[in-house]
Amino acid sequence: MRKRIMSLIITIGFVATISMQVMANPLSDKLSNQKSQLESQKNAYKKAxxxxxxxxxxxxxxxxxxxxxxxxxxxxxxxxxxxxxQIVKTTKDIQVAQDNIKKEQDLYDLRMRSMYMNGVDNYVEVLLDSEGIEDFISRAETVKTIVQYDNKIVAELTAKKSEVxxxxxxxxTEKTKILLLKADNEAKxxxxxxxxxxxxxxxxxAAKQEKSYSGNVNNGQATVDATMKQIQQMKDSVPKYTASRGGSSSLSSNAVVAYASNFLGTPYVWGASGPQFFDCSGFMQYVYAHFGVSISRTTFTQINEGTYVARENLQPGDLIFFGTQSNPHHVGMYVGNNSYIHAPRTGDVIKISALTRGDYLTARRVK
Structure with a gap:
């Protein structure tokens, strides 16, 4: 009897073990499928x-x-x-030169005509008609002076005409080149x-794709939200800043960031420098100008402003650049919490973004 009971217990235990294994397998498979689906969602979101x-x-x-x-x-x-x-001016100069040459030529012709009418065909006859050696010398000097004067004036005016x-x-030729360049630029x-x-x-x-996955995977919005709270605290803590055209070595980074945040939501327009519209570099220039700090207008030149800052040493207010050394195409302002404020692109507005993009180039500190 005792042997039968033990045998029954062992049998029940064996069956229970098998049942637990059978039940565990579907749960394990379900969990594995869920993990696989989540990973697939993450990968799809990352791709988007x-x-x-x-x-x-x-x-x-x-x-x-x-x-x-x-x-x-x-x-x-x-x-x-x-x-x-310049061409109009040069054309007028040419006309004046031509008029002067014509006047001098007319005067020369008038003298020749007068000499002819008085029975003298040329300067030689003037010399031959001289009365004595003193008269000859006097006439020779006069003729020489007239000839030199005529030649000088005509030569000068002719040279000027040629030069003009x-x-x-x-x-x-330059105008033609410029017009061709203009046409080429407009075509580009x-x-x-x-x-x-x-x-x-x-x-x-792409925005639709990203939005469709945003509910499943954190896309950095938590970082941006935290940064917004941090900036609001800055705005509440900094006093109203009065601009000084000469700038200030004690310029508060918090004040710069707080002021920049006033323009969140302002539309991007290329070439615009505020305050209704901004492009990326125009926004940076406008914000710092408010504090009396003068920086240049374009991303290409702003990348040489101030002093270099390593990424690990970034502070709020630093200018951060994206792109390549030969083509730094975008600039924003670091605001702390691994985030930056910027005027992104056409069709977008000034906003705060997490500093996660892969084309980070360098940073500059201006004060």
């Missing part, structure tokens, strides 16, 4: 986020290129205008505008 960032950078580059191209076109227009004015005519030819600009339209469509699509 990477695609979106790539397109954002492309738009920034286009904004930078378009701004440079417009600047080139504007410079060319000014140069064309200046050249045209050569200048006109050079200016006309038109192409860039077309490309921007195509990129804008991709940006919208």
């Amino acid at each position: 986020q990477s695609n979106n960032e790539s397109i954002e950078v492309s738009i920034e580059k286009l904004d930078s290129d378009i701004e440079k191209m417009y600047a080139q076109v504007d410079k060319t227009k000014v140069k064309v205008g200046e050249t045209e004015k 005519e050569n200048q006109k030819v050079a200016l006309e 600009l038109a192409k860039l505008k077309d490309t921007k339209k195509d990129q804008s469509v991709l940006v919208l699509e």
Whole structure:
């Protein structure tokens, strides 16, 4: 009897073990599938986020290129205008030179006609008609002076005419080159505008993709939210700053960031320097100008302002640049908490972003 009971207990235990294993396997499989799905969602989101960032950078580059191209076109227009004015002036100078030459020639012809009418065909006859050696010498000196004067005036005016005519030819050549450059710039600009339209469509699509995954994976919004709270604390703590045109070595970083945050939501427009619209470098220039600190206008020049700052030593208010050494196409302001405020691109507004992008280039500190 005792053996039967023991056998029954062992059998029940064996069956229970098998049942637990059978139950455990589906749970394990379910958990594995859930992990796999979550990982797949993360990868899909990262891919969408990477695609979106790539397109954002492309738009920034286009904004930078378009701004440079417009600047080139504007410079060319000014140069064309200046050249045209110079050509008009040169044309007038040529006309004056021609009139002077004509007057001198008319005066010369008048003297010759007068001499002919008085029975003298040329200067030789004037000399031959002299009465005695003293009269001959006197007439010779007079004739010599007249001839030298005639030759000098005609030579000077002729040289001036030649010089001015050569200048006109050079200016006309320069004008042709400038007009060709202008046409080339405008053609490039038109192409860039077309490309921007195509990129804008991709940006919208990428934004949709990122939004569809934002509920499943943290996309850095928590960092941005925390930074916004931090900036609000700055705004509450800093006193109202009165601008000093000479700048200040004791300029508060918190004051700079707090002032910059007043423009959150302001639309991006290339070439704009505020306050209704900004591009990236115009925004930086405007903010620092409020504190009497003068910095240059473009990303290309701002990257040489102030002093270099290593990424690990960034402080609020530092200018941070993105792109390559040969093409720094974007600039923003570090605000702390691994975040920065910037005017991103066409179609976007001034905002705070997490400093996670891969094309970080360098940073500069201006005070």
